[in-house]
Every structure is written in C-alpha cells, then in structure tokens.
Amino acid sequence: MAIAQASTSSVVGKSVKRIDVQEKVTGAAQYTDDIAFGNALHHCRVKRSPHPHALIKKINYDKALLIPGVKLVVTGEDFPEYVGLYLQDRNIFARDRVRFVGEGVAAVVASTEEIAEKALDAIDVEYELLQPVLDPEFGASKEAPIIHPDLEKYEHPNFIFPVNGTNMANHFKIRKGDTEAAWPQCAAIVEHTFRIPQVQHVPIEPHVAIAKAEENGQVTLWASTQSPFAQRALLAKSLHIPESDFRVIAPLIGGGFGCKAGVTMEAIPVAAALKLKGVPIKLLLTREEEFYTNFVRQGLVIKLKVGCDKDGNLLAMENTMYWDGGAYTEYGVNVTRAGGYSSTGPYDIPNMRTDSICVYTNHPVGGAYRGFGMAELHTGVGQIMDMLADKIGMDRTEFHLRNCVRGGDVLATGMVIHEVGLPECIDKVARALKLGEKEAPSAPNKLRGKGIALAWKAPAMPPNAGSSALVKMNADGTVNVSVGGQELGQGTFTAMAQIAAESLGVPYEAVKVLGPIDTRYSPYEWQTVASRLTWSMGNAVRNAALDAKKKILDIVAEAWNEKPEDLDIKDGYVISYKTEESIEIKDFVVYGLPKADDQGWLGGPIVGAGSFMPTYVTGLDAETGQGERAVVHYTTGAQGLDIEIDKDTGRITVLYAASAFDVGKAINPDMVRQQMEGGFVQGLSSAMFEECQLVGGEMRNPSFVDYRIATAIDVPEKIDTFIVETAQDDGPFGARGIGEHPLVPVIAALANAIYDATGVRITNPPFSAEKIYMALLEAGVVN
Amino acid sequence: MSYHRITLKVNGSLEVVDISGNMTLLQMLREKLALTGTKNGCASGECGACTVLMNGDAVNSCMVLAAECDGAEIITVEGLAKNGEMDVVQKTLVDLGAVQCGFCTPGVLISARALLNRNPHPTEFEIRDALSGNLCRCTGYNRIVEAVKVAAEIEGQEGA
Ligand code: FES
Numbered sequence A: 001m002a003i004a005q006a007s008t009s010s011v012v013g014k015s016v017k018r019i020d021v022q023e024k025v026t027g028a029a030q031y032t033d034d035i036a037f038g039n040a041l042h043h044c045r046v047k048r049s050p051h052p053h054a055l056i057k058k059i060n061y062d063k064a065l066l067i068p069g070v071k072l073v074v075t076g077e078d079f080p081e082y083v084g085l086y087l088q089d090r091n092i093f094a095r096d097r098v099r100f101v102g103e104g105v106a107a108v109v110a111s112t113e114e115i116a117e118k119a120l121d122a123i124d125v126e127y128e129l130l131q132p133v134l135d136p137e138f139g140a141s142k143e144a145p146i147i148h149p150d151l152e153k154y155e156h157p158n159f160i161f162p163v164n165g166t167n168m169a170n171h172f173k174i175r176k177g178d179t180e181a182a183w184p185q186c187a188a189i190v191e192h193t194f195r196i197p198q199v200q201h202v203p204i205e206p207h208v209a210i211a212k213a214e215e216n217g218q219v220t221l222w223a224s225t226q227s228p229f230a231q232r233a234l235l236a237k238s239l240h241i242p243e244s245d246f247r248v249i250a251p252l253i254g255g256g257f258g259c260k261a262g263v264t265m266e267a268i269p270v271a272a273a274l275k276l277k278g279v280p281i282k283l284l285l286t287r288e289e290e291f292y293t294n295f296v297r298q299g300l301v302i303k304l305k306v307g308c309d310k311d312g313n314l315l316a317m318e319n320t321m322y323w324d325g326g327a328y329t330e331y332g333v334n335v336t337r338a339g340g341y342s343s344t345g346p347y348d349i350p351n352m353r354t355d356s357i358c359v360y361t362n363h364p365v366g367g368a369y370r371g372f373g374m375a376e377l378h379t380g381v382g383q384i385m386d387m388l389a390d391k392i393g394m395d396r397t398e399f400h401l402r403n404c405v406r407g408g409d410v411l412a413t414g415m416v417i418h419e420v421g422l423p424e425c426i427d428k429v430a431r432a433l434k435l436g437e438k439e440a441p442s443a444p445n446k447l448r449g450k451g452i453a454l455a456w457k458a459p460a461m462p463p464n465a466g467s468s469a470l471v472k473m474n475a476d477g478t479v480n481v482s483v484g485g486q487e488l489g490q491g492t493f494t495a496m497a498q499i500a501a502e503s504l505g506v507p508y509e510a511v512k513v514l515g516p517i518d519t520r521y522s523p524y525e526w527q528t529v530a531s532r533l534t535w536s537m538g539n540a541v542r543n544a545a546l547d548a549k550k551k552i553l554d555i556v557a558e559a560w561n562e563k564p565e566d567l568d569i570k571d572g573y574v575i576s577y578k579t580e581e582s583i584e585i586k587d588f589v590v591y592g593l594p595k596a597d598d599q600g601w602l603g604g605p606i607v608g609a610g611s612f613m614p615t616y617v618t619g620l621d622a623e624t625g626q627g628e629r630a631v632v633h634y635t636t637g638a639q640g641l642d643i644e645i646d647k648d649t650g651r652i653t654v655l656y657a658a659s660a661f662d663v664g665k666a667i668n669p670d671m672v673r674q675q676m677e678g679g680f681v682q683g684l685s686s687a688m689f690e691e692c693q694l695v696g697g698e699m700r701n702p703s704f705v706d707y708r709i710a711t712a713i714d715v716p717e718k719i720d721t722f723i724v725e726t727a728q729d730d731g732p733f734g735a736r737g738i739g740e741h742p743l744v745p746v747i748a749a750l751a752n753a754i755y756d757a758t759g760v761r762i763t764n765p766p767f768s769a770e771k772i773y774m775a776l777l778e779a780g781v782v783n
Numbered sequence B: 001m002s003y004h005r006i007t008l009k010v011n012g013s014l015e016v017v018d019i020s021g022n023m024t025l026l027q028m029l030r031e032k033l034a035l036t037g038t039k040n041g042c043a044s045g046e047c048g049a050c051t052v053l054m055n056g057d058a059v060n061s062c063m064v065l066a067a068e069c070d071g072a073e074i075i076t077v078e079g080l081a082k083n084g085e086m087d088v089v090q091k092t093l094v095d096l097g098a099v100q101c102g103f104c105t106p107g108v109l110i111s112a113r114a115l116l117n118r119n120p121h122p123t124e125f126e127i128r129d130a131l132s133g134n135l136c137r138c139t140g141y142n143r144i145v146e147a148v149k150v151a152a153e154i155e156g157q158e159g160a
C-alpha cells in the first residue's frame, strides 16, 4: 500500500469558514423560539414589581384563575429555595419583599400569551413601600436601609467575602507594599473619581425558555442560554430535581454577551412546569422586559489615586470601587472580585491598595457582561494613566510602555505573570494610529484627536471550572465531536473542529461540531463565559482527540506488530514511519480490524474522551489579596482611535480605529479579527450612546428608540486589527481567549481621544454629543 | 376578533391562510407557514430582524398586519436562494465573515437584497443607510457593508 501523502499544511491557524454559516444565511438555523411545540404549548407571563423596594403584604390572584384559558398562577410561596451562582441570595419569585422594579412576584400560565398577559391585571399585590437604595456609595454607608437582612445566611464559596449586617455582598481587598510610604516619593500624583452607568447587553434575540415536566419526574428545559449545565445544576438544586432527571437543551443562540449566563428568567417556566405537568410552557421576554428585568452590566463608582516618580515609573495606586450590584448579587459578587484582583489594570505597580466592594442597591440585578467588570475598571484606569503621563510631562505611549506588565512581573496579588505580548500590542496600535502626530481636522469647525488605552483580562470563574469533550469516530471516516460549550456566534464550534482535526490527524472537512447542546448527551462544560472556551474546552477537545488517536494507533500497532510510537495519523490514514505502510482509519474505527488468518478481531468503535480543569489556581488572603496564583492567565492588548468632534454639535466621528491583542495562538485568525471588530463596536456603542436611565430605580428608556445602540452608520469605515501571538503554556496550540477583551479598553481610549482633540477631560460615559458640547461650552472651547 | 382568509404568494408559492385580524405578517410567517427564518427581535418595528420583501420593498413584518397581505408577494430569507443556488448577498456574507450569531442575518440579507434591487450601484453611505434599520450586536457592521459592496460588484459584472 502506498503511503498517504503527509499533510503539508495544518488547519490550526487557518481561517476556515465558520461551520454553522450555511444554515445561518438560509434561515434554516434553529433558535429556541423556532422550535414548534404544537397545540399543547402554553404561555407564561410575569407579574412584576412596580416598586424598587417594598414589602409584599398580600397577593390575591383568585380573579385571575377565573379567566377562561388561565391554567395556573404561581408565586414565591410555592418556591421557597434560593438560587444563585456565587452567592445564593435570590428566589425564583420575590417572597416577602421586592427589591427592584421588574422583579417577578407571580406568573400566569394560560393557553395563549394574550390571555396570560390579561390575567396579570387580575392579580392584586399589596405592597408596603420601603426606602430604596439608589446609589452604591450610599448603600455601603451605615445610614443605608438594609436590603438583605439575611445576608449572613446566604451560601457562598470561600472566595466571596460578604460583610454581615451591611449591604456589602462582597469586599475584596489588596494590600501590597505600602502606599502611604510611597506617596511622598512620587513626583506626580493624580486623583479622580469616575462613574460608569449600567448598560444592557442587547442581544438581538430576546431571552426565551420553554419547560416541560413529566409525571415520571423528567424535566426538560429548552432555552436560549450560554449555560445549560449551570442552569441544570442551580435549578435542580433549588427545585429538588436530580440532575440526571433534568435535561437542558440549548439550540443556537442569537447573542448572549453574558446576559444568558447563569440562571435568569428560565427559572420561571421551569417552576411553573412543575405545577402543571405534561404541557410545555413558554416564556418569551418582550424587548421592554429584556431591557429592564434582566441582568445589567453593573454601574461603578471608581475612586483612583495614582503616582509615579520623576522618570515616570509608577510607584503606587489606591483603587476604591463601589459596584452597583443591584437587588441581587448572586453573579455580581464575582465581577467585584475580578475587578479587585485585576485592579491595577495591565500596569506594574509596586504599592497597591484596593477595596472592591459589591453593594446591594434597589437597581436592576448586575450580572456578567462581556468583559466582566473590566470595561468599567479600565474606564478609570485607562484615563488616569494618560492624566498622570501628562502631569509628569511624558509622552503617553512611552509612559504606557514603561509601566505595562511584562512576563515575570509580580502582580498586585503576588502572582508572577507569564510572558505577554503587551508591549508589542502597544507598539502596533501606536504605529497604525501614528500616535503623537497631530493631524489636521477635515473642516475648521472640527477638532481632531487620538487616544489609546491598554487592556487585560483573566477568565473570571471558580478556580476549578472544567470542560469535557467526546470524539466519536464514524465508519465513513468522519468524526463527530461533542462538547458542552455553546455557540454564541463567537465561532467556538469551528475552532473546536479545527483543534480536533489537527490533534487527531484527519482533514478539517471530516469533523463536525454541532448543536444543540443537550445536557443528557453532551459532555459537561461549566459555562460559555469568560473567554474560556478556546483555551479550556479546546484543551478538552484536544485531549479527547488524542485519546481517540491513541486508541486507533494501539489497534494498528497490535495488528502490524509495531510500536505505537512509530505510527501516526495523517489526513485520515494511519502511517508507519518505520515500514511506510498505511491504512485509512475509516476501514476499522467502528468495525475493528481482523486478525491475521481470520483468527478473530481487534479493536471496536472508537470514542475518545477528554477533560480539562485547571488545578493550580490558589486562594487569596481575605485581608491582603495575596496568593500564589490568582488566575489562570491574562489576555492583554491595546486599542486606539482617531476621532473628529464637531464643535457646533459635539458629535463624534470615529475616523479610524486599531486594535492589537495577544491571543497566544490564533486558531482561526479571521474569526479572531471578527471578535476584535465586533467587540470594539459594542464597546464604542457603550462609550457613545448607552446608559440605562434609572430614575428612582425605574429604567426610563427600555426600548431601542430610547436606548440607542450603534448602527451601520455609526462605526468607523476602517478598523485595523493586529494579532500578536505569545504562546500560552497550557493552551491548546498555545491559544488563549479573545471574546471579551476588545470591548474592554474602548471607553478609556475614546475619552483619551476626546481629551486629545479638545483639551477637555470628560470622564464619565456615555460621551453623547450633548454631553461633549456642554463640556466644551463650559470650558470655553466653543461659545 | 375578526378572522380572515387571505391568499398570497410566499417565496414563489401560492398560499391560502386563515388568520385573525390582529395577527402580524411576522406571526403568520412563523406560526402559520413555519417560515421561522424571519426573526422576532422586538415586535415593535425597531430592530429589523423581521425584515421581509413585500411586493419588492423591505418591510418590518412585525409592523404589517397579515390581513394587509391579501394578494401580496412576500419573499423571506428562505426564498432568497434560487434552484439551490444562494443569492449573491448570501454568498458574500459567508465569504467575508459577516455572520456571527446569525440572528440579524435574515433581516440584513433582505435589506441588502432590496437595496441592490432598487439601486444596483450603491455608494458606501447608501449601503450603511439602507442597513441602519438592521441592528446587529455581534459583527460591528463593516463586514456586512463590505459584503453588500462586493455583491453589488459581482452583480454588476454579471449584468454587464
Ligand atoms: S422584530 Fe420587527 S423590527 Fe424588530
């Protein structure tokens, strides 16, 4: 037999087309709302609190039950147990009190959506109003009313530090070096407070979930979710269902950005289904509900003080952050922790004091949002570094380069950081932008400026978040890879197929990674969050493929009487380096190989299994934040913008933007660029337009008309992206994540560009035309 | 509530549908005709996910009553491909990496098709303007704009 041609090019590092694109452009792709359930389908609507803070005195739904078509009303009475990812502080429905406008107090199930909606008006809820907490700094004070009197009873892991008897759900501290001793040695010090408002994720697909409970105890949930396994775990525990009986099916999702992580509205149809067995019950949020009842990105008040010596070397920083955690902080406590351990930003600062405090307020619930606290943190850090560079009189780029983190630096938590390509990222962006060269505006009534900001982010997750994968060989030589991580549009199924093909030694085209994720059949994955899949699930897929490969080679080695080490798989053929023999794997990966002279068989169906879980992350001291390894790794990068501002209107036009990130290894370079572009534009949208306008706890702009996001006319025509590759030691092929990072530095970079253009520092986003115009007026730049 | 029986052409085939008076075109497509490619992102005319061609014009199908569609000709994303061959805009969106989660994609494709039908040589601004009613939270838009530009070039060459 002739030896198969060894593959000359590897598929890792190639920009293959995404695996799910055909179905997405033809309308065939199935999302949760597209699944047909037939006539049995029932609909659920939710009675919501109109008050930010009140005691529930009485709920009367007798009249609702009389409406024809209404099947069921459930309230908090029915479901006493808590749910929550990190801090279990939340019930499926409010029980004795409501804590934000929009909180569910009851749900109606009816034969149609209209009837369910109408029945909501027939539910009477009697409230006793309480004073709301509408500001996180006030919330942390002694004067504030207590929102969660039971805080001390809530379950939480040992890395969350609630302060009992207060509204502080988590207080993360760093004490490194001696900031007090450092201040007198500083040649320049800048202090400033920045405020970042809540923003909404705005996936174009609203949240939707359908649940069905059977008499035999099986419960099935179909949901638009990033976290089928976390939903199974949390809801199974809260509702006393064995995980093995709880099946979560997660079709493709139309954007998540963090708001479909953990458990949100999915709990409601599941709870209802347990009381009305045998019929599927659907809850589809309206766009209005999507805006005001879901996880928001937490608001932040960040107070920074930073100083450097006369040569521009950073000496000390104090960083106090009050996170507006909202009514429940089950997820948000870990945003606070992430903000805490990364609180220096990507800078090397010897003396550090951090207080990152998650505060309960009567605002919408804070949750995960692409970047997980980093965009908010960097809005402050990214601006104050420019302010300090200016104060000490140093070129800003040089200042960033002098102070940015580099491999081997001891971080504020005591962790020694791996090699990072951040200096190269800064250099690439600075050159692309021609930073330092002042360029003329296009018209006399315009001002032009450029700004840059750096970013870093580590996957924020429990220390032991794990992944698993299965590689199943088919008799025609194709391969099905099963994973539990979700395709959100980021392209993970494609990247996993590339990793599997490369690791196994088969053509990329032979490998399929497809949804839906189904907890009954798919292997475990913690959650699709934290930019962790390429790295973590990628390792699991690689391990599963290597396991399958080993099983394949063992069979052939036995059949050929050779050592497995002398064999390899290339392009779907097992080849022997020793004898130059080869055999196509499809010939035996399911049916096995006959032994010589018909004396029986070898092998059998090949299934490779692989897992990955980091085992090296250590705890951090509660008082000092010190520990050997706070996180798994950091992805770093830089971003810059060239903008013009119209003096007559305050309107910003972004002329050009550049991004560079160190992704370790780009498994699929074009999809890495897609993340960089899309993340930048989402960040730009938050920087220019977005804010949940909360008045007395109520969101005043819950629609696309009043909550504007960037459209095709708002984005710069040219966005350059640069991929830097400093290999991650434990990443598959050296890869680490990139999904969230491009959004992180945008607000700071834009603020720095606005300052460069106008000489006026406007610190708090969104940088609306009106806000800029008023600031220019006040500063006398226009009159 | 009033009920109607309407006759219309959807993706080239004649359909007779019984509808209630308050049913939207979007609901009719998704629930009565099982054409779920057209998406619901807001049900209030603000996101463009539900865009379809109605008598050649791009409309938000969530804002059109099904009852108004008697005698109309509707094209949805499922009707863009002809004889198994994808429309040029479908191909260029694929080739230029302009699809991520894909939820805005059906509406984007229809808006792009409508633009090229009425203006075969659009400027960059005309493309951005035509797409400004189609919200996309994933891609950052530029690849979509580029894909429409390239589609126009390809069609220009084919027409020449
Ligand atoms: S669903 Fe029709 S415009 Fe949003």
Ligand code: FES
Pocket (backbone or CB within 6 Å): A204, A254, A255, A489, B098, B099, B100, B101, B102, B103, B104, B105, B135, B136, B137, B138, B139
């Ligand atoms: S691709 Fe996700 S909304 Fe456009």
